[in-house]
Amino acid sequence: METTSNLQNSYFSLVRKRFLKNRVGILGLIFVGFLIFSAVFADFLSPYDPAARDSDRVFYPPQGIHFFDEDNNFSLRPFAYGFTEGFDPDTYLPIMEIDYTQKNYLYFFTRGWEYKFLGLNLDLHLFTTKDGSKVFFIGSDAYGRDMLSRIFKGSRVTLLFALIVVSITTFIGILVGISSGYFSGKFDIASQRVTELALAFPDLPLYLSLVAILPRQMDPFLIFIFMAFILSSLRWAQLSREVRGKTLSLRRLDYIKAAEALGSNDLRIIYRHLLPNVTSHVIVSVSLLIPSVILTESFFSFLGLGIQSPFVSWGLQLNSAQDMRTIGSYPWVLSPVFAILISVLGFNALGDALRDAIDPYATTTKK
Amino acid sequence: MTNLVEIENLQVKFNTDSGEVNAVNGISFNIKKGETLALVGESGSGKSVTARGIIRLLAENAIISDQTSIKFNGTNINSYSEKEYQNIRGKNISMIFQEPMSSLNPIYTIENQISEVLKIHGKFSDKELKEKCLELLKQVQIPEPESRLSQYPHQLSGGQRQRIMIAIAIANNPDLLIADEPTTALDVTVQTEILKLLQSLQQKYQMSILFITHDLTIVRQISDRVCVMYNGKIKETGITKEIFENPKDDYTKHLLSSEPEERDLHYDKNGRSILSGENLNVTFNTKVKVSGRNKVLSINAVNNISLDLKEGETLGIVGESGSGKTTLGQTLLRLVDRESNTDVEGEIKFFDDRIDSLSRKQFKPFRNQMQIVFQDPYASLNPRLSVKQIIEEGLIVALNMKDKNERLNKIENIMSEVGLEPSSMLRFPHEFSGGQRQRIAIARSFVLNPKFVLLDEPTSALDLSIQKQILELLLQLQKNHKTTYIFISHDLRVIRSISHNLIVMKDGSILEQGVAKNILTNPQNDYTKNLIKSAFDIIY
Numbered sequence: 051m052e053t054t055s056n057l058q059n060s061y062f063s064l065v066r067k068r069f070l071k072n073r074v075g076i077l078g079l080i081f082v083g084f085l086i087f088s089a090v091f092a093d094f095l096s097p098y099d100p101a102a103r104d105s106d107r108v109f110y111p112p113q114g115i116h117f118f119d120e121d122n123n124f125s126l127r128p129f130a131y132g133f134t135e136g137f138d139p140d141t142y143l144p145i146m147e148i149d150y151t152q153k154n155y156l157y158f159f160t161r162g163w164e165y166k167f168l169g170l171n172l173d174l175h176l177f178t179t180k181d182g183s184k185v186f187f188i189g190s191d192a193y194g195r196d197m198l199s200r201i202f203k204g205s206r207v208t209l210l211f212a213l214i215v216v217s218i219t220t221f222i223g224i225l226v227g228i229s230s231g232y233f234s235g236k237f238d239i240a241s242q243r244v245t246e247l248a249l250a251f252p253d254l255p256l257y258l259s260l261v262a263i264l265p266r267q268m269d270p271f272l273i274f275i276f277m278a279f280i281l282s283s284l285r286w287a288q289l290s291r292e293v294r295g296k297t298l299s300l301r302r303l304d305y306i307k308a309a310e311a312l313g314s315n316d317l318r319i320i321y322r323h324l325l326p327n328v329t330s331h332v333i334v335s336v337s338l339l340i341p342s343v344i345l346t347e348s349f350f351s352f353l354g355l356g357i358q359s360p361f362v363s364w365g366l367q368l369n370s371a372q373d374m375r376t377i378g379s380y381p382w383v384l385s386p387v388f389a390i391l392i393s394v395l396g397f398n399a400l401g402d403a404l405r406d407a408i409d410p411y412a413t414t415t416k417k
Numbered sequence: 418m419t420n421l422v423e424i425e426n427l428q429v430k431f432n433t434d435s436g437e438v439n440a441v442n443g444i445s446f447n448i449k450k451g452e453t454l455a456l457v458g459e460s461g462s463g464k465s466v467t468a469r470g471i472i473r474l475l476a477e478n479a480i481i482s483d484q485t486s487i488k489f490n491g492t493n494i495n496s497y498s499e500k501e502y503q504n505i506r507g508k509n510i511s512m513i514f515q516e517p518m519s520s521l522n523p524i525y526t527i528e529n530q531i532s533e534v535l536k537i538h539g540k541f542s543d544k545e546l547k548e549k550c551l552e553l554l555k556q557v558q559i560p561e562p563e564s565r566l567s568q569y570p571h572q573l574s575g576g577q578r579q580r581i582m583i584a585i586a587i588a589n590n591p592d593l594l595i596a597d598e599p600t601t602a603l604d605v606t607v608q609t610e611i612l613k614l615l616q617s618l619q620q621k622y623q624m625s626i627l628f629i630t631h632d633l634t635i636v637r638q639i640s641d642r643v644c645v646m647y648n649g650k651i652k653e654t655g656i657t658k659e660i661f662e663n664p665k666d667d668y669t670k671h672l673l674s675s676e677p678e679e680r681d682l683h684y685d686k687n688g689r690s691i692l693s694g695e696n697l698n699v700t701f702n703t704k705v706k707v708s709g710r711n712k713v714l715s716i717n718a719v720n721n722i723s724l725d726l727k728e729g730e731t732l733g734i735v736g737e738s739g740s741g742k743t744t745l746g747q748t749l750l751r752l753v754d755r756e757s758n759t760d761v762e763g764e765i766k767f768f769d770d771r772i773d774s775l776s777r778k779q780f781k782p783f784r785n786q787m788q789i790v791f792q793d794p795y796a797s798l799n800p801r802l803s804v805k806q807i808i809e810e811g812l813i814v815a816l817n818m819k820d821k822n823e824r825l826n827k828i829e830n831i832m833s834e835v836g837l838e839p840s841s842m843l844r845f846p847h848e849f850s851g852g853q854r855q856r857i858a859i860a861r862s863f864v865l866n867p868k869f870v871l872l873d874e875p876t877s878a879l880d881l882s883i884q885k886q887i888l889e890l891l892l893q894l895q896k897n898h899k900t901t902y903i904f905i906s907h908d909l910r911v912i913r914s915i916s917h918n919l920i921v922m923k924d925g926s927i928l929e930q931g932v933a934k935n936i937l938t939n940p941q942n943d944y945t946k947n948l949i950k951s952a953f954d955i956i957y
Binding site: 068314322323 | 434435750752781784785787788789791792793796797798799800801802810811814815858861865
């Protein structure tokens with residue numbers, strides 16, 4: 051009996067090793083992990099109800115955290131100073147001045163506004179303030195709502211939306227791609243022409259016109275679902291092309307013929323032999339597809355055509371930052387841009403690193 | 418004779434994701450002026466790395482040890498810069514590769530590719546270049562050299578491309594030619610021609626050849642001296658004839674004894690007929706564009722072939738690439754006629770049932786009785802399934818075996834029978850060596866206890882010593898299960914050691930058919946004679 055020579059690492063441990071060598075990829079993974087964490091525990095992380103308005107604190111500027119007050123007295127409990135509204139004596143423009151008498155103390159792991167999580171009524175938060183005092187780390191919006199809480203809440207909607215679009219896209223893409231590559235012949239020719247049509251279609255005008263025919267007074271949840279379908283309508287084509295190519299090369303391999311010689315039917319060959327071998331490729335495509343969906347969604351919501359309130363998405367938050375005067379006076383309304391930036395960069399870095407890691411011919415070791 | 422190349426303590430390591438891997442462990446040897454030195458060894462023995470180490474054509478992650486000393490023509494080239502190596506490559510030392518299909522650039526003409534190496538190392542006018550190219554083409558004995566100059570690689574056959582590669586290699590009269598398995602991808606008759614060409618060129622230019630191969634026949638045919646490599650070390654060096662007659666090292670002995678030998682094989686000639694084909698014709702129709710019009714190009718891959726197998730028989734089918742031997746085999750198993758552009762005609766009988774007109778569903782009950790083992794054990798096993806899942810598949814789909822324990826029992830039995838540890842059934846194919854993978858593929862077929870197995874070059878991708886083990890396994894399985902085989906191969910030595918009867922195929926037709934021993938000792942057809950001569954003759 052031969053000895054088990056060249057006992058290599060399993061494919062996945064090799065992929066993991068290669069991935070871990072890529073620093074940018076790890077950074078992307080951390081970003082993405084943080085995003086998913088904040089989306090799942092958005093309510094717990096939010097100090098205030100994202101929908102709660104506060105007419106006393108409209109366009110409240112970002113507040114810093116302090117441990118020492120103006121007289122250098124140390125306080126173990128961090129606090130933030132409030133603002134009072136004043137007027138510039140020359141220009142009569144409203145200005146916010148720090149009010150050193152107003153100390154808003156932060157309380158950690160404490161009870162605040164109530165929310166539902168997995169069917170439970172909870173009111174525990176990472177931190178919040180008590181007795182009507184408030185701290186806005188990155189300011190408040192035109193209705194006095196906490197920007198930070200709304201970004202957390204928005205990450206949930208944005209990511210969920212991307213997830214739905216990507217799921218639909220991947221399902222159709224794999225279905226069309228594998229069957230087109232495996233069955234070939236007339237079915238392949240027909241499905242490839244449809245795919246080409248989808249690839250050639252100008253996507254933004256199509257999305258815009260489809261969104262335009264959605265009735266405005268429709269239920270926001272239905273709009274959310276319809277939007278997902280509209281944005282999926284063309285995106286499957288690219289993936290199906292890639293999967294088809296991969297399938298075409300796989301189906302010529304002997305193990306497909308061997309399965310046929312054993313009597314396997316087409317369905318079994320597809321799910322048992324083809325599907326597992328295209329998965330790694332699909333995972334990469336998905337991680338690169340997510341950022342493009344996030345960008346398109348925020349673009350539509352920014353225009354006011356996408357997700358409607360009471361849902362909160364990053365793009366929708368930016369909707370209020372459409373005029374120069376608002377941006378000039380209250381620049382913190384642009385903060386969702388950073389959330390979008392981080393998630394897009396994170397997913398892109400993760401996808402790139404995954405693609406490099408799964409490619410067995412790529413050389414990662416340089417001299 | 419003086420030494421052209423002196424290599425001392427060559428050590429090459431590769432820096433991989435799973436740590437450093439030693440490829441060559443401190444070997445020393447010399448290449449004399451004008452001699453042919455064969456570097457022989459099985460895959461992974463480090464022979465290619467050694468050759469590439471001499472001209473520094475190694476992968477980026479290779480590390481050559483500081484203690485290595487390589488002297489070329491008396492000068493130590495070990496510390497040369499990349500630029501200095503570029504001056505040597507193609508001028509003093511040149512190289513031919515294994516795969517003629519991928520070693521020429523498809524977008525340049527033959528003239529472009531040959532003149533490139535001339536222009537790099539010298540100054541010529543356009544006219545001189547053309548003359549020189551033509552002369553080189555004549556030297557490598559390409560038919561119609563004038564018209565080849567403007568042709569592209571895809572217009573040439575594999576053997577012709579390898580001749581172009583040789584022309585490029587000898588363009589600057591090198592002192593050393595490194596030939597890295599230059600004939601492995603070629604048919605055996607073409608191989609003989611290429612070897613003859615290399616020998617005549619060597620005498621003409623007085624150059625040294627370092628010939629890397631795994632094929633002992635070639636070593637005997639071409640080399641003056643031989644280095645036997647195993648596991649990154651040189652096991653034995655010496656004059657070729659002496660080593661073959663009187664090997665000293667245990668590994669060399671083992672290697673030489675692994676060559677497939679002639680066997681006395683018997684079967685019941687009056688047994689039941691198990692599989693027969695009558696007037697089989699297979700035509701592939703491809704659409705081509707001829708001056709803007711769609712035309713159907715028909716290729717007759719199998720041309721009016723009839724055959725009949727008795728129970729327990731092994732029928733060898735031998736032929737060069739493109740002879741239609743695989744198509745014939747797969748036709749008998751109903752594995753080719755799935756594509757819509759293929760026509761299959763003729764009558765196929767399995768025992769008393771006609772199977773040629775059955776639909777895929779109707780044919781399913783026959784699947785467990787007729788099985789196939791493929792050539793490449795890397796492509797024939799799904800990398801994402803464990804060994805258990807691979808072997809189990811037939812039991813589920815062909816035998817419809819529902820009981821888990823019964824299946825497990827069967828898998829364990831067949832794994833021990835083919836020489837695999839049943840405890841390794843949860844591992845994945847990549848954890849096994851080539852030979853072990855082929856055992857898995859054999860187990861996948863034999864777990865169904867088939868009456869007939871098509872063996873499509875099952876040993877061609879394997880090393881010599883593994884090849885012997887697999888052949889013995891197949892003979893043992895045939896004895897235990899009374900299986901009937903068709904054994905497809907291009908290697909007459911292998912065919913000789915396993916088959917009772919033989920079919921010689923060329924261009925889809927049978928040239929000769931009969932008892933294997935008779936054909937091999939007394940071939941009637943000229944083509945068969947040539948084939949046998951190329952495979953078995955040592956000195957010509």
